[in-house]
Amino acid sequence: MPQIRPITDLRNTNEISEICHKSKEPVFITKNGYGDMVVMSMETYERKMALVEVYNKLSKAEAELANGTSLKDGEKVFKRLREKHGR
Template identity: 70%
Template sequence: MPLIRPIKDLRNTSEISEMCHKKREPIFITKNGYGDLVVMSMETYESQLAIVGVYKKLAEAEAQISEGVTLLDGEDVFKKLRKKHANK
């Protein structure tokens, strides 16, 4: 369940910070009863960015498949990577 707090609660920054780290999810801040801000810990932010990055890469891969781009064989890719890193 999302955490929703009025903007006046931002006066207590330590409490907001503690909630962000404890719940590991964004806190939605309202102003005059309407959504205004989202506050989250750096860890949560970085996690969200990573998830967005994965979805972006999946969308790119799906677009390539629909365009008929030739797929790489996974085993061949891993063999080349192992060989490349074994020589270092």
């Protein structure tokens, strides 16, 4: 469950860092009772960005299907890749 902390908690950077790494979730920072920033570990950031990339690729693939783009045979594609890379 994401944590919401006031901006004054940023004075204790070690505690915020520990929370980010242990929870593996972003920490939401408020200022005067309103959302202001999000802090997260590098690991969490990279994981989130990888998901964004996957979703973007899926969205692009769905758009291509909707536009009638022809599909390739998956088995043929993987066979060519194996032959090319020797696996």
